[in-house]
Amino acid sequence: MDFLVLSHVQKRFGDFVALEDVSLEVHRGEFLCLLGPSGCGKTTLLRIIAGLELQSAGTIVQAGRDISLLPPMERDYGIVFQSYALFPNLSVADNVAYGLVNRKVARAQRAARVAELLALVGLPDSGAKFPGQLSGGQQQRIAIARALATSPALLLLDEPLSALDARVRVRLRGEIRGLQQRLGVTTILVTHDQEEALTMADRIVVMKDGAIEQVGTPSDVYLRPATPFVADFVGKTNLLPAQRAGERRVQVGAQRFECEISATARDGAGLRIFFRPEDVVVRGVHGATPNSAAAVVEKIEFLGAYSRVTFRLNGIDQPLFADLSLNDMAEFHPRPGDTLRVSLPADRLRVFAAA
């Protein structure tokens, strides 16, 4: 049985539905990310798991115990907030020991545990300092140490990195992930940053308007988005309206492309096709290459390791994007106004029913 099971969890604030009908299983020891735009209900869901909000309906079972109605004090979790919520007047060591003091742990044992945790988060000598004397990233690590001190079975992280600057954020991502893997503690992280979710999670739960859009591994979510929303929210995407025009064929504007289509869509039915900028191929494309067309280059943005080329295909109104590697750029050196032959490989095109 899964470690944490949420069944039909709903939350309403008056007439506003914050969570529609959320069911979710979290495996023991996994790192789960709740990902979505602001207002999608991800933080509400985390707070319900923590007992800080009460769901309007539904049940939550943790380690076989129904915790749906238990107050926070009777649940088993550690939590880290975006604001860190470190006690400013207590030293770092006292902050980390805060939950231990109440459990009547012997003084020497407590000190050893604090030292162990501070070493674990890579700040072994900061015990005597006050939180205000540490950087944001260091404070965040102390907050994690405090949450882990009592060895909770579940670690909840509410946008823990969003208040930090970009460089620290990237480093802490790796550190938190490493720590979680070493300890094996089941972890749920709330974030609106898709890159954070893709790099840290074992599985990602993409949410929108209080409902789950997709649950899957990072590569699932990135490569096989279940809905147009997921495709658009995770990574950069080209999303085009299309019609079915045969068994393995869609019509997009004046262009026709080959691709896999699920059987349910009728001929002429409204569809949407989706492909990522990096799926666009320019190397070795010629007139006979399937799914190829002449692209007119409109704009080129240099982004370091690759360049993003904005282009148009004949008969399609909206601009499209292709990411070309430095090698491709060196070989084809496209300029605005140039025409370039591109192809969209059939196995990279995904088709959704029209919204």
Added chain:
Amino acid sequence: MSQVAPGHPLSEGPARARRAMRMGVHWTDRVAHGLLILAGLALALFLLAPMAVILAKSVEDRAGEFVGLANFAQYFATPALLRSIWNSVWVSSLVTVLTLPLAFTFAYALTRSGIRWKTLLRNVALVPILAPSLLAAISFIFWFGNQGVLKPLMGEGQIYGAPGIVGSMVFATFPHALMILVTALSLTDARLYEAADSLGTSAARKFFTITVPGAKYGLISAAMVVFTYAISDFGIPKVIGGNFNMLATDIFKLVIGQQDFAKGAVVAIILLVPVAVTYGVDAYVQKRQSALLSARSVPYVPRRSRGFDWAMAVFCWTLALLMLAVLGMAIYASFVKLWPYNFSFSLDHYRLGLIDAGIFGAYLNSLHLAAWCATLGAAFIFATAYLLEKTRGLDAWRPFVRLMAVLPMGVPGMVLGLGYIFFFVPEGNPLHFIYGTMAILVLITVVHYYSSSHLTAVTALKQIDNEFEAVSASLRVPFWRTFFRVTVPVCLPAMLDISRYLFVNAMTTVSAVVFLYSPRTMLASVAIVNLDEAGDIGPAAAMASLIVVTSALVCGLYYFAQAWLDKRTQAWRH
């Protein structure tokens, strides 16, 4: 989920779900709920019940029979009493109209000019807060009274009556308006002025398009505070009013002089009306202002400008000297042997007038009262604000406690005091035993000054991270541990503020306690009223001076405590 079957009321679904879902309550949360219920009941008992009894009394005759609105009819048929309403309204309006421009100009000089000695000027201007309001009245008598130093300036007129009341009230209300206006003017965003400058805007246009709109809510709020203060003050019209009657003095005369409780209750209710109106306006304005505060603004740094700074300096120093003249006269007169015949220095008013006359005990009683209010009162107010803001559950009860906490602001001291008599004097009340004790004085003083203290506490609590309690619960640490280990240390500066505010007000208040003291619990501020009534204006001045000096010393102590605390905690405070 979003579809609703026809004929199926929309509200039924959520309501059913709510009934089904009820979070378990941990026993430590039950402790918090218990304490919050107790706090709410205490406020109901010592605020709501006395006010309710006033309402009841106003519709009863002397024998306690229900007479409907007969008392009101009778009141409105008495021209002498009706005149008091008019007197109260026009005097308070005049005080507001006079105080506001003075305080605004002073605040403008403090925030927008390059004058020197701003801190000193500000402290001088705040001195009236340390004195009982009637100190100004006593001082005006020494300056302009029948035997006053500047009596000739009065010509045919005399200071007793409206002129003295208005003058004294302007002095007493000035610092209250000043504090609000300084805050309001400090909030303006410097970037607005920079933008205006870059567009070549004239100084006058900047003043009327940026400064005044920015301080608008502050001006309205200050006007309401001054008006409320003036209309509910008792000490000033009592001392310098002569035959000029106002609502607050009417209550006193009706209740103490004529023992006409029913009519006293009627006047109390009439006095509640204008206060309730201004209170409502102020509450509305404050709500609007909080939206302005959230903007991230750049503080304004005044530029030096010779002519303007000179004008402002002259204005401020003139006002400061006038205030010192009012304060100084009372202190000076307290050391004069026999006014106006023998101006030699003497301690007679202190020695003979206070100590030998057995009135010095009143001063000690005031110290007692102030100490209790500053400790127990401050602790109760802060703890209740904490329970309200930081604990969870008991959602239906919280709005009531919150209302009880802000309601005292709208109740004049005389009205509250009258309610206490009505409620605690009858022998049938199980709490009758506190009547005539120090306890009832502590209770009424804390309740009377509850709202400002509560709001200070709430502001401080709102500034600390909202998730401390959530983190503590996740670590299974009971809330009281976090309260004592984190919340109290972090909020200590605000707690000291509350404590000092209660101490000073307990020393100076008259209106709330004038009905409630007993011979054993006579207070210094009330003793001034009695001494003045007996014609002992010298000892009255001595007692007023003692209060001012004590308040000032205590403020100094708090200042040093605050500085010491800052130093001790600067490792973690930024």
